Amino acid sequence: MTAELDPSTRRFLPWVVALSFFMQTLDTTILNTALPGMARDLGENPLRMQSAVIAYMLTVALLIPASGWLADRFGTRTLFLWAIALFSLGSLACALSPSLNLLVAARVVQGVGGALLVPVGRLAVLRVFPREEFLPVMSFIAIPGLIGPLLGPTLGGVLVEYVSWHWIFLINLPVGAIGVWASWRFMPQLRRAVPAAFDWIGYLLFSLGLMLLSLALQGLGEHVVGTALSILLLIAGSAAMAAYWLHAARSSRPLFEMALFRIPSYRIGIIGNIFARLGSGATPFLTPMFLQLGLGYAPSQAGLAMIPTVLGAMLTKTLATRLIQRAGYRRVLIANTLLLGLMIASFALIDATTTPWSLALHLGLFGMINSLQFTAMNALTLGDLDEHTASSGNSLLSVVMQLSMSLGVASSSLFLLLFSGTSLHDAAPAAVLLPAFHATYLSVGAMAALASFIFAQLRRHEGSSKAQASTFGEE
Structure with missing residues (x-):
């Protein structure tokens, strides 16, 4: 079922979602080229900088399953505004991070916003446009997904070489400010009167399993924690995933x-x-x-x-x-x-x-x-x-x-x-x-x-x- 909206909202909503998609894809690709320069500035081995990449990806993976329910519960505009705000604040925190550990923590905050941007924007488009208009609108929104990776590596390299790596995160702030204004003006507040039931038990088990398994594998590779603790995390993560599988087999509405x-x-x-x-x-x-x-x-x-x-x-x-x-x-x-x-x-x-x-x-x-x-x-x-x-x-x-x-x-x-x-x-x-x-x-x-x-x-x-x-x- 599509929502009845004023013409300006239907006209500019695809641009708002496209802007958010551009922010996410640019950020994903701009960082990789800058990692060696960031490592030198932070006093780290460049081969350890992968934790800044993994922290973002894992956070996105953990929050994607809950994005639809959160949009139904709080409304697409509210959640989209929070997503852009968190993404922008996380970007600022990344730029101000004096160490790798704080950078990883800031990337988690950024990942919370990034995890919600695209799914919530896609959901709003799905509910606003009729089926016959959905494919061309989605095709338009996908264009920034190609432009972001095209600009990201080059822009990241130029910034880290001629200015500072901090600017690969600071450039998100003006884009985020425009996104907040545009979202407040053109993003509809769509929500369900009674949100569908969400499998919180399954979500917690699944998320716990993902986190523990990821920490175990990273611990085994980097030796940042003892081998015994890494093996314990690996076993605990496997147990959590097995518990989710057993839960999902019996649940009427699994995750x-x-x-x-x-x-x-x-x-x-x-x-x-x-x-x-x-x-x-x-x-x-x-x-x-x-x-x-x-x-x-x-x-x-x-x-x-x-x-x-x-x-x-x-x-x-x-x-x-x-x-x-x-x-x-x-x-x-x-x-x-x-x-x-x-x-x-x-x-x-x-x-x-x-x-x-x-x-x-x-x-x-x-x-x-x-x-x-x-x-x-x-x-x-x-x-x-x-x-x-x-x-x-x-x-x-x-x-x-x-x-x-x-x-x-x-x-x-x-x-x-x-x-x-x-x-x-x-x-x-x-x-x-x-x-x-x-x-x-x-x-x-x-x-x-x-x-x-x-x-x-x-x-x-x-x-x-x-x-x-x-x-x-x-x-």
């Missing part, structure tokens, strides 16, 4: 519908997403550091070098749907997953003798293959859902995307530490880091390629009738 896992395409798509993104989710974090720490690029050069990746992804968006419809999900995902793994592993061939044009071609091809992978996986996972499972299935996919990418960042950092043979408090020279980066890319590529075994479980007909590219995603 994520158990019926989702009776849909073969969804089941295979979710599991395949986890393993494929462990590899591909690490590359946006790994590559800017590789260019700076391994090859000696300046931050601005590293940012500019990342542009072909985004351009390749944009080009593939126009071809993905036709390719999937012609070849089918099974063939595309098996072949492309293997190509993705090989492409990531082939970064081990890049060294100081590689020309800028060869690097640009390499990154452009990677962007094309990576984008096709995400588009095919998302369309496969969501394509066979009906109106009863669509909301829960989309929410779980969003959680899995964030979680697996954060685990990919954590695992790539662990590989770097192991292969470089350095501790978290000792900076290794480029002569040591270059072969460590090469070995890490080989390991990450192997992880991504393993997902092809999962997609091989698809039958030829599964998902083939509904091939379509996602119009509102981050890839």
